[in-house]
Amino acid sequence: MTAARTQGPVRIVGAGLLGASIGLALRALGVDVILADISPASVRLAVDYGAGRAAAAGDAPKLVIVCVPPDVVAQTVAAELATYPEALVTDVASVKLAPLGELRAMGADISRYVGSHPMAGRERGGAIAARADLFVGRPWVIANHDDISDRRAADTVLESLALDLGAAPVELDAAEHDRSVALVSHVPQVISSLLATRLVDASDAAVGLAGQGLRDTTRIAGSQPELWVQILGANSEQVVGILERYRDDLDGVIAALATPSAPGALRVVAESLARGNAGVARIPGKHGIAKHFSTLVVLVDDVPGQLARLLTEIGSIGVNVEDLRLEHSPGAQFGLAEISVVPEIEHHLIAELNERGWKIAGASE
Amino acid sequence: MTAARTQGPVRIVGAGLLGASIGLALRALGVDVILADISPASVRLAVDYGAGRAAAAGDAPKLVIVCVPPDVVAQTVAAELATYPEALVTDVASVKLAPLGELRAMGADISRYVGSHPMAGRERGGAIAARADLFVGRPWVIANHDDISDRRAADTVLESLALDLGAAPVELDAAEHDRSVALVSHVPQVISSLLATRLVDASDAAVGLAGQGLRDTTRIAGSQPELWVQILGANSEQVVGILERYRDDLDGVIAALATPSAPGALRVVAESLARGNAGVARIPGKHGIAKHFSTLVVLVDDVPGQLARLLTEIGSIGVNVEDLRLEHSPGAQFGLAEISVVPEIEHHLIAELNERGWKIAGASE
Numbered sequence: 201m202t203a204a205r206t207q208g209p210v211r212i213v214g215a216g217l218l219g220a221s222i223g224l225a226l227r228a229l230g231v232d233v234i235l236a237d238i239s240p241a242s243v244r245l246a247v248d249y250g251a252g253r254a255a256a257a258g259d260a261p262k263l264v265i266v267c268v269p270p271d272v273v274a275q276t277v278a279a280e281l282a283t284y285p286e287a288l289v290t291d292v293a294s295v296k297l298a299p300l301g302e303l304r305a306m307g308a309d310i311s312r313y314v315g316s317h318p319m320a321g322r323e324r325g326g327a328i329a330a331r332a333d334l335f336v337g338r339p340w341v342i343a344n345h346d347d348i349s350d351r352r353a354a355d356t357v358l359e360s361l362a363l364d365l366g367a368a369p370v371e372l373d374a375a376e377h378d379r380s381v382a383l384v385s386h387v388p389q390v391i392s393s394l395l396a397t398r399l400v401d402a403s404d405a406a407v408g409l410a411g412q413g414l415r416d417t418t419r420i421a422g423s424q425p426e427l428w429v430q431i432l433g434a435n436s437e438q439v440v441g442i443l444e445r446y447r448d449d450l451d452g453v454i455a456a457l458a459t460p461s462a463p464g465a466l467r468v469v470a471e472s473l474a475r476g477n478a479g480v481a482r483i484p485g486k487h488g489i490a491k492h493f494s495t496l497v498v499l500v501d502d503v504p505g506q507l508a509r510l511l512t513e514i515g516s517i518g519v520n521v522e523d524l525r526l527e528h529s530p531g532a533q534f535g536l537a538e539i540s541v542v543p544e545i546e547h548h549l550i551a552e553l554n555e556r557g558w559k560i561a562g563a564s565e
Numbered sequence: 566m567t568a569a570r571t572q573g574p575v576r577i578v579g580a581g582l583l584g585a586s587i588g589l590a591l592r593a594l595g596v597d598v599i600l601a602d603i604s605p606a607s608v609r610l611a612v613d614y615g616a617g618r619a620a621a622a623g624d625a626p627k628l629v630i631v632c633v634p635p636d637v638v639a640q641t642v643a644a645e646l647a648t649y650p651e652a653l654v655t656d657v658a659s660v661k662l663a664p665l666g667e668l669r670a671m672g673a674d675i676s677r678y679v680g681s682h683p684m685a686g687r688e689r690g691g692a693i694a695a696r697a698d699l700f701v702g703r704p705w706v707i708a709n710h711d712d713i714s715d716r717r718a719a720d721t722v723l724e725s726l727a728l729d730l731g732a733a734p735v736e737l738d739a740a741e742h743d744r745s746v747a748l749v750s751h752v753p754q755v756i757s758s759l760l761a762t763r764l765v766d767a768s769d770a771a772v773g774l775a776g777q778g779l780r781d782t783t784r785i786a787g788s789q790p791e792l793w794v795q796i797l798g799a800n801s802e803q804v805v806g807i808l809e810r811y812r813d814d815l816d817g818v819i820a821a822l823a824t825p826s827a828p829g830a831l832r833v834v835a836e837s838l839a840r841g842n843a844g845v846a847r848i849p850g851k852h853g854i855a856k857h858f859s860t861l862v863v864l865v866d867d868v869p870g871q872l873a874r875l876l877t878e879i880g881s882i883g884v885n886v887e888d889l890r891l892e893h894s895p896g897a898q899f900g901l902a903e904i905s906v907v908p909e910i911e912h913h914l915i916a917e918l919n920e921r922g923w924k925i926a927g928a929s930e
Contacts, residue, residue: 319774319776331925331926333864333924333926334926336864336926337901339773339774341774370770370773370774372770376768376770376771379768379771380767380768380770380771380774381774383763383764383767383771384764384767384771384772384774384775384776384779385774385776385778385779387760387763388760388778388779388782388783389778389838390815390818390837391756391760391782392778392782392841393837393838393840393841393842394811394814394815394818394837394841395752395753395756395811395841395844396840396841396842396843396844396845397811397814397837397840397841397843397844398748398752398807398810398811398844399748399749399844399845399847399848400840400843400844400847402745402748402749402844402847403741403744403745405735405737405741405745406741406744406745406748406749407749407847407848407849408704408735408849409684409704409706409735409745409746409749409750410749410848410849411684411749411750413750413753413754413757413784413785414749414750414753414848415848416781416782416784416785417753417756417757417781417782417784417785418753418841418844418845418848419778419781419782419845420778420781420782421841421842421844421845422841422842422845422846423838423842425835425838425839425842426835428838429831429834429835429838432822432825432834433822433825433831433834436822436823436825439822440819440822440823442763443815443818443819443822444819445763446759446760446762446763446815447812447815447816447819449759449762450755450759450808450811450812450815451812453755453759453808454805454808454809454812457797457798457801457804457805457808458801458805460797460798460801466794466798469794469797469798470790470791470794472755472758472759472762473754473758473788473790473793473794474790475758475761475762475765476757476758476759476760476761476762476783476786476787477758477761477786477787477788477790478761478762478765479760479761479762479763479764479765479767479783479786480761480764480783480784480786480787481787482764482765482767482772483764483772483775483779483780483783484772484773484775499698499701503885505876505877505880505881507876507886507889508873508875508876508877508879508880509877510873511870511872511873511876512870512873512874512877514873515870515873516870520868521872524872524889524890525889525890536702559698560696561696561698561699561701
């Protein structure tokens with residue numbers, strides 16, 4: 201058993217997916233984990249899964265992790281701060297300024313509160329979906345603020361927690377966190393949902409022409425409204441600010457396309473598209489480095505094992521697949537595997553795959 | 566050699582990616598293919614690649630396929646109609662009403678013109694990137710209009726062409742085609758480019774938190790502005806109509822989030838998100854059927870061959886992978902493979918993978 205950096209007991213309030221996943225990971229390191237939830241059945245289930253033990257009289261947690269829905273985070277954190285005056289308290293909500301403001305308004309002792317935001321993506325499913333490695337490799341934001349009494353000590357506790365869970369700790373102040381997630385997570389959700397909304401009344405012929413571009417841009421529109429309305433409501437100021445600038449740009453494109461033959465109109469459109477190129481290039485690639493990969497598209501028969509055979513052969517050629525995407529065409533009995541590799545070996549790989557009888561359907565983008 | 570449905574000679578005007586790819590596929594079926602291009606070097610290159618032969622005096626093509634950039638489609642089609650009064654003429658441009666209107670305005674004999682739109686996605690690269698199987702499994706829209714003299718005969722020629730290329734012929738009238746691609750292709754391009762634009766001035770901390778959602782929604786923002794400004798300009802009326810309705814929805818969400826505590830505000834947001842759910846459910850899945858798959862996330866070490874090993878084992882368990890997506894976390898030495906399978910076998914697969922030592926990082930969405 202690897203030694204835990206985190207010192208227990210750790211009390212987890214909210215035995216859902218995130219709480220139970222943290223519990224499972226800490227238990228695997230031998231940490232004493234206490235589970236609490238407004239629902240006794242949820243606690244029993246999470247205990248059954250091995251995520252910790254039920255609370256007992258005399259528990260004296262060193263760290264409390266609040267894993268409850270966004271709208272009850274502040275009141276739960278305040279209650280824990282009051283009940284455990286020796287403990288550091290954190291939470292895992294997607295928004296950090298709003299609960300901090302609520303806690304200040306309540307007069308809570310926030311000198312022992314530091315917010316967290318593990319960027320673990322899937323926030324549904326309860327203890328039954330919990331995994332000890334849910335946070336592995338993901339950023340874990342530690343949201344600092346000015347009223348923390350011993351910031352260095354608090355950061356150390358939360359960094360230790362993040363590292364114990366396999367996550368990458370990232371320190372940001374609460375306002376910067378909220379601005380950042382508004383940009384990279386909350387606004388994309390709104391934009392994607394509104395785009396997908398346009399499909400509700402689409403003809404079957406139109407959606408029948410849908411390709412990977414539409415699928416990608418609307419994938420997150422499948423997210424849970426119940427959760428997202430809480431997140432968007434709690435970070436509304438940051439989200440609105442970005443959406444307003446988005447709307448300004450949209451107005452410019454609409455005006456230009458409304459009179460495409462007017463002088464300068466298509467230039468407005470071209471510059472918008474070019475700024476999009478510049479923006480997407482800001483997104484870090486694999487291993488944190490923005491990098492351009494070459495992409496091959498290979499035909500794969502739609503039977504079990506074909507994709508594996510392709511990847512095995514690519515591996516035996518000595519090439520590492522940087523990214524992979526499988527695309528199916530409606531009605532087709534095969535798929536197209538988009539394989540990203542470092543540009544230097546693309547030619548070699550194409551030649552080797554051709555030699556092995558694979559059909560290359562294109563070298564893309 | 567499979568017998569060609571298409572009767573030659575076929576004349577292809579524009580020896581770029583699409584023209585040369587069509588040429589390669591038809592040549593493989595033994596069809597006499599004549600290549601023409603404003604650039605003699607492009608013709609020589611495409612001939613060298615085996616996409617056809619150069620034009621000769623006395624050529625009498627039965628079918629002319631115009632594969633030139635959007636802004637010169639109409640004038641090229643008109644010239645071909647005039648030069649070859651016995652030929653059916655088609656083109657492969659992404660927009661169909663605009664060239665039809667231009668042809669009418671020019672007084673061209675459009676009784677022998679039927680537009681095509683192969684939904685083959687990647688429209689760059691020239692003959693050097695051409696592939697005989699570029700169109701395999703993709704929809705090939707045949708854009709009908711009222712002035713075709715023998716619609717049945719024309720449709721048969723174009724259906725034969727599509728089938729010879731492995732594509733799935735879809736008949737739509739030109740207006741319905743343009744409405745459809747505005748919705749499923751042109752508007753998503755604008756929406757994605759404008760979203761990516763918001764990242765241009767983002768902090769490094771913010772883009773460092775980017776996850777798969779942002780990557781998916783902005784992927785097509787990397788497209789070529791030069792090409793897209795032509796497409797958007799040529800289909801501006803349809804695109805503007807949809808963008809205006811999008812903006813109305815966006816205004817509603819901005820207003821609601823500007824005063825999130827006002828009565829009914831969050832309901833507006835929740836309903837927008839729910840409509841997004843309904844819209845994304847309209848997109849057909851694999852084999853043309855909208856279907857929900859279960860998704861597992863499996864940890865894969867970042868060394869050649871690991872993903873292949875995983876897929877080989879899934880194949881040996883007898884499970885077909887419906888969709889696959891590889892995700893890398895910044896700084897991590899492994900990836901997360903999102904594997905979609907039919908829901909009925911999810912439990913079985915998880916158990917089998919666990920038994921083989923794979924780490925399941927989550928059962929998603």
